[in-house]
Amino acid sequence: MSDVLAVAEHRRGDLRDVSFELVTAGRELADGLGGDLHVAVISGDVDGFAEMLRLDGVDTVHTVAEGEEFNHDVYAQVVEALHEELDPAALLLPNSVNGLDYAPAVANALDLPLVTDAVDLAYGDRLEATREMYGSKVETTVEVDADQFAVTVRGGEWGAAETAADVDVEPFDVAVDDDAVRTTVTGFEEVGAGDVDIADAEFLVSIGRGIEEEENLDLIRELVDVTGATLSSSRPIVDNGWLPKNRQVGQSGKQVTPDVYLAIGISGAVQHVAGMKGADTIIAINTDPNAPIFDIADYGVVGDLFDVVPALIEQFE
The missing domain is CATH 3.40.50.1220 (TPP-binding domain)
Known part of the structure; x- marks a missing residue:
């Protein structure tokens, strides 16, 4: 129970930058824990995404072919199943609209303490997560007194992993309970969309x-x-x-x-x-x-x- 499981994020066919930043943050934390870094990618072109996530520092990429876009009910079930299978010490998720959608549900289901919006992570005897408060005017350090925990990571705080490596890609089969999937994606609209991103x-x-x-x-x-x-x-x-x-x-x-x-x-x-x-x-x-x-x-x-x-x-x- 010293591994790290990071969940990548994609939108409309593209891996988001935070996915590569999670690799950097996850590798640093895995080194502190003395374990391996597992990266999971759920839904969409998982095979294509997996190739992009075969990066230096990653030990295994897990693919779960369930749906095309993010769905709260699917992600919650899959991440819970992955966690139960891998039994990692740390679960890293993006501090994004999607990540914050399912992170609390997963943490609650797995009885994990959850730290959100971390801008730095360190591990000695326990996890130390740095967060910003009062409009980023103050930095605070949160110590987590638990062997297993979940953290959402703020984008832009870690460099993006770039170096390709020979990494194992393993499909992960999970029996998603369709009766528990109560929402569907009917469309996508970029809030505040304009001529450029x-x-x-x-x-x-x-x-x-x-x-x-x-x-x-x-x-x-x-x-x-x-x-x-x-x-x-x-x-x-x-x-x-x-x-x-x-x-x-x-x-x-x-x-x-x-x-x-x-x-x-x-x-x-x-x-x-x-x-x-x-x-x-x-x-x-x-x-x-x-x-x-x-x-x-x-x-x-x-x-x-x-x-x-x-x-x-x-x-x-």
Whole structure:
């Protein structure tokens, strides 16, 4: 009872980034426990997903061909059956809409303590899970005094596993009780859907209050065009109606992990930082040298964006 079972997540035919982050988090935890990492993928193109999950650090991938999309009743039954079969110490699930849908039900059925929205995990004599509270202003450490436990992991906090490896793939047969499946998926509608998904962008140019007026968006869009970036923003820009909700980065928007995040006129409030601190390279432009965004930026420019941005456009052109 020292293994880790992580459950991958997919949507509309694609594995979500959190699936690969779960591999990283799961491997770290399995090393602390001294056990193996098992990854399960349920429903959809399980064979195709399994190939993508054959990654360094994974010991076994388990496939369960039940349905096409997420279904609470199916996932709850399958995860419970997998847990009873593998008897792991840790059950890792994504802290997503789907993960939070079935995690409490599974934890209750298996009588497991459940820690949600973990941003860091460590294991010595017991599990220590780090969580953020009060709008990410405070970090707390939760100690779990139990041999077995369940944890939902926040996306964007661990790097995505990438290195392919020779990993066993094992189909798992479970007798799903069809009478207990009381819901069906009738369709899918992306809330706040728009022309792009900023979570998939490799280069984001993000704007905040510092642009002052809506008409100044034209200058930023010019920079976006010449750099081939994607435009995003902090919450005040969306609240003002200058950009749609699907462009918002932050705790109440989307979590993003681009290669480059250029923050223009963004102070760096904790709610915004929570959504973008996983970017590989963070560049900040702000007139205030004490702006919190500079605390996490890899590169910072203290200056007026209306001077800096035109100079950048000229360089890229």
